[in-house]
Every structure is written in C-alpha cells, then in structure tokens.
Amino acid sequence: MSTSHFDLSSVVVEGLREKGWVCVPDFLEHFEGVQLAEDGMAAWEDGDFRKAGVGRGAAKVIREDIRRDHVRWLEPGSMSAAESRYMERLEELRRAINQQLFLGLFDFEGHFAVYQPGAFYKPHLDRHRETMDRVVTVILYLNDGWMPEHGGQLKLWTTPGDKLGEAEILDPQLGTLVAFLAGDHWHEVLPAHETRMSITGWFRVRGS
Ligand SMILES: O=C(O)CCC(=O)C(=O)O
Ligand SMILES: [Fe+2]
Secondary structure (H helix, E strand, O other): OOOOOOHHHHHHHHHHHHHOOOEEOOOOHHHHHHHHHHHHHHHHHHHOOEEEOOOOOOOOOOOOOOOEEEEEEOOOOOOOOHHHHHHHHHHHHHHHHHHHHHHOOOOOEEEEEEEOOOEEEEEEEEOOHHHHHHHEEEEEOOOOOHHOOOOHEEEEEOOOOOOOOOEEOOOOOOOOOOEEEEOOOOEEEEEEEOEEEEEEEEEEEOOO
C-alpha cells in the first residue's frame, strides 16, 4: 500500500522540527512525477524559460558566475492539471507545517528550473535581506533514472548557519522532495552533466 499524503506531510514536518531539513524519496507517485517532468519539458521546448537572476525586483541581475539555471515561474491560473495537483499537495503540507510548527506560512511561490549540462548554483542561503518572506524551501526533483555520475547533486550543509562543516549530497531523482529552513541551511547545486529539472519554491510569511 502506498504511503498517504498525510503520512508524507508528517515526515516533512518531523524532519523540519528535528533537524531543520528533510529529504523524502517518492513524495509523489511515479506517474505524477513523470507528468510534471513532461509538462516542464514541453514548456522548455516552447521557450518559456528565462535565465535565472540573483536578487529581487529592481535589484535582480543575471550572475552567471553564481547560477546558470533557467526558470519558469508557476503562475496561478495557467497551470497544467499535474501542476495544480502538486500545488494542492503543497497546500496540504503548508497547513500541516503551520499546525505543528506554528511558522505562520502564508503562501507559496515557485518555479520550474532547468540546469543544462555545465550549469550550477554556488553556495547560498534562500532567506536574506531581500527575501525575508521565504521561510521554508521546498524542492521537487523531476529526473527519472538520475545517476550519481550525472552530477547536479544538491549539497546541503546540515548545521544551521554553517557552510564549512558536514553536508549531505542528494541526487535529484524523480519524485524526491527536499525541504529545509531557508535561512538556516547553506546549499549549492553541483555542476550538472545532464539536463536536470526541478520545481523549487518557498513557503512565505506575509509582508517583511
Ligand atoms: O535545485 C536545487 O537543488 C536547489 C535550487 C536552489 O538552491 C534555488 O533555486 O535556490
Ligand atoms: Fe537555494
């Protein structure tokens, strides 16, 4: 029997509570991941992705020394069926986190990301002066049959605030969900050797 949505949300909540990060293989059913990957790839082929920037709003700039992925933001109102279903799963997760951890998460913003061979994202935090509303990072990987030799792993430093000590190296395998406290955990995307796709987003608090 497959694990219920409720149980999987609980795994994420407990991971965030106990260590501030969590990696959940098979967060989605295989076919759901495949459908999302197909939707993302169709949008990529339609030319709907843009070079990702660093910073926000007027301060946003392209910095290819820092990150080389391309992104397509998820816009409510123009989502595929699979994208809408994933947003519903994230809404269940948002409510579970709020009920258990009292983080006051208000909404979610997110984008597909494509890392072409050679692309990377240098070590960074997702919550900083310009992005104080981002409290929890949630990444869903969409790469069926990803192998360690394909590179593109997420390197996630496990000690809050630390980017020198212990780190986990996580493969961006189809259906794997990684969540962490956006202001605590340094992370980077190691250079990909194959095209690597994901949906990255943030549960946000209001204002700030
Ligand atoms: O795709 C990943 O593994 C991480 C992406 C990331 O760190 C970001 O977009 O802020
Ligand atoms: Fe990040």
